Amino acid sequence: MNIAIIGTGYVGLVSGVCFAGLGFNVTCIDINEITVSSLKSGRVPIFEPGLSALMERAVTRGNLTFQSAYGAAVSNADIVFLAVGTPMKDQAGEPDLSALCKAVDALAGALRDGAVVAVKSTVPVGTNEALAARIRKLRPGLRVSIASNPEFLREGSAVADFLHAERVVCGVPDDRSKRVLTAVYQPLCESGSKLVFTSPKNAELSKYAANAFLAMKISFINEVADVCELAGGDITDVAAIIGMDNRIGPKFLEAGPGFGGSCFPKDTEAFAAAARAYGVPSALIEAVITSNNARKLKLADRIIAALGADCEGACVAVLGVAFKPDTDDVRDAPALTIIPKLQAAGIRVQAHDPEAGQAALRHLHDVVWCDTPLDAAQDADAIVVLTEWDLYRATDLKDLKSRMRGRFMFDYRNIFSAASACAIGFDYTGIGLSPQADDAVFEVLDAEAIAKRDHDALDRTCSISGQDLVEAG
Numbered sequence: 466m467n468i469a470i471i472g473t474g475y476v477g478l479v480s481g482v483c484f485a486g487l488g489f490n491v492t493c494i495d496i497n498e499i500t501v502s503s504l505k506s507g508r509v510p511i512f513e514p515g516l517s518a519l520m521e522r523a524v525t526r527g528n529l530t531f532q533s534a535y536g537a538a539v540s541n542a543d544i545v546f547l548a549v550g551t552p553m554k555d556q557a558g559e560p561d562l563s564a565l566c567k568a569v570d571a572l573a574g575a576l577r578d579g580a581v582v583a584v585k586s587t588v589p590v591g592t593n594e595a596l597a598a599r600i601r602k603l604r605p606g607l608r609v610s611i612a613s614n615p616e617f618l619r620e621g622s623a624v625a626d627f628l629h630a631e632r633v634v635c636g637v638p639d640d641r642s643k644r645v646l647t648a649v650y651q652p653l654c655e656s657g658s659k660l661v662f663t664s665p666k667n668a669e670l671s672k673y674a675a676n677a678f679l680a681m682k683i684s685f686i687n688e689v690a691d692v693c694e695l696a697g698g699d700i701t702d703v704a705a706i707i708g709m710d711n712r713i714g715p716k717f718l719e720a721g722p723g724f725g726g727s728c729f730p731k732d733t734e735a736f737a738a739a740a741r742a743y744g745v746p747s748a749l750i751e752a753v754i755t756s757n758n759a760r761k762l763k764l765a766d767r768i769i770a771a772l773g774a775d776c777e778g779a780c781v782a783v784l785g786v787a788f789k790p791d792t793d794d795v796r797d798a799p800a801l802t803i804i805p806k807l808q809a810a811g812i813r814v815q816a817h818d819p820e821a822g823q824a825a826l827r828h829l830h831d832v833v834w835c836d837t838p839l840d841a842a843q844d845a846d847a848i849v850v851l852t853e854w855d856l857y858r859a860t861d862l863k864d865l866k867s868r869m870r871g872r873f874m875f876d877y878r879n880i881f882s883a884a885s886a887c888a889i890g891f892d893y894t895g896i897g898l899s900p901q902a903d904d905a906v907f908e909v910l911d912a913e914a915i916a917k918r919d920h921d922a923l924d925r926t927c928s929i930s931g932q933d934l935v936e937a938g
């Protein structure tokens with residue numbers, strides 16, 4: 466089966482490489498010649514675990530190619546996936562569909578009769594229908610099916626998410642597109658994925674609704690964290706407890722500096738804009754956007770307040786500028802709001818990120834970039850953790866402290882233990898943790914754990930009494 470993919474960004478490239486990995490013949494098309502020649506020479510333009518090796522294998526096998534022309538690759542394709550970016554157009558939150566429309570216009574001339582086009586780009590409800598009309602206008606009489614196939618992969622685990630998707634959503638207008646989509650996704654079903662068929666509009670809506678819901682979950686737990694800090698609670702325990710209720714679920718309950726990335730900020734804005742346009746503004750999603758934006762500024766203010774009058778000329782070490790670990794993406798990362806705010810208060814920033822430093826150069830200025838977290842800590846008055854890279858978790862707190870001139874630690878991802886950091890001499894601030902929190906030990910016992918505990922206790926009693934007997938004897 467032949468697959469053409471238009472757009473080699475995150476979604477397009479990962480999908481193309483994975484489909485090739487599953488054995489399909491894939492041509493990835495991008496109008497950016499530089500990107501194409503970089504891909505042709507084997508360079509992957511994004512940092513994504515596992516992607517490079519999978520791409521190399523497919524290219525060597527000969528079933529993955531890259532090009533900038535539409536032509537034959539499109540006319541020979543059994544299915545064409547559209548995966549071009551739909552960034553935010555303006556402050557109003559509406560997505561910019563111009564790249565998608567251009568791609569459709571360029572594609573239309575090359576499509577063969579009976580073609581199936583699947584839209585992977587995240588688009589507002591009704592876009593599929595509009596794109597079908599656009600193609601019909603350019604190629605009257607051509608039989609073409611435009612299906613919606615939103616992608617739910619996450620950066621940092623994109624390959625695994627694609628290959629082991631819980632569900633693959635297909636909004637299909639007819640049987641032909643259903644048949645072709647079933648054929649391309651069948652290999653995923655064999656390893657447990659479920660194919661969901663619905664209308665194109667439902668598919669389009671589900672993508673925005675899923676991302677808006679997850680963003681809401683994060684903002685919710687962040688607000689609970691604020692209350693925990695003042696009320697003497699511990700957000701880690703509270704999140705674990707509420708997450709044990711399977712109506713809530715344990716995922717996306719990690720409190721932090723606010724969500725970022727290429728999807729949640731843009732998709733919540735787009736969903737809110739769509740709701741407004743339909744005359745049913747979403748108070749919830751509008752509040753999520755406001756809460757998330759305010760959070761980043763508030764957390765910067767917390768650092769500025771702690772440094773107090775010494776702020777001007779103080780030095781802060783920022784660990785992590787990527788919006789999350791295992792990616793070099795800094796789009797809408799908390800660091801892009803927090804660092805400029807610190808700098809505006811006269812604070813000097815030394816930063817480290819294992820992958821995203823280069824990408825951050827375009828957005829952040831006057832930052833001293835360091836090769837290691839320890840170098841970043843050199844003479845710093847405060848450490849601020851903004852991305853939970855494993856590398857930081859593995860950093861020795863004593864070493865970190867010994868490089869600093871101050872003692873503040875703002876662990877905005879809760880990667881260190883507050884007790885250990887305080888024992889070393891840090892003035893530690895986590896997220897959702899209160900210095901007044903009761904010293905209760907969080908413990909979950911089930912029948913097996915209780916039996917083991919009783920058994921261990923019995924063992925201890927026996928060994929003590931055995932020893933007592935020996936001593937007494």
Ligand code: UDX
Binds near residue numbers: 618619717723725728
């Ligand atoms: C997201 C969706 O998860 C994915 O389904 C969609 O296709 C694209 O958008 P991604 O942006 O790659 O994926 O990252 P994700 O892991 O979802 O994290 C998004 C943001 O939320 C990050 O800034 C992350 O730090 C933050 N987050 C996530 C939290 O603050 N707490 C959490 O518990 C989870």
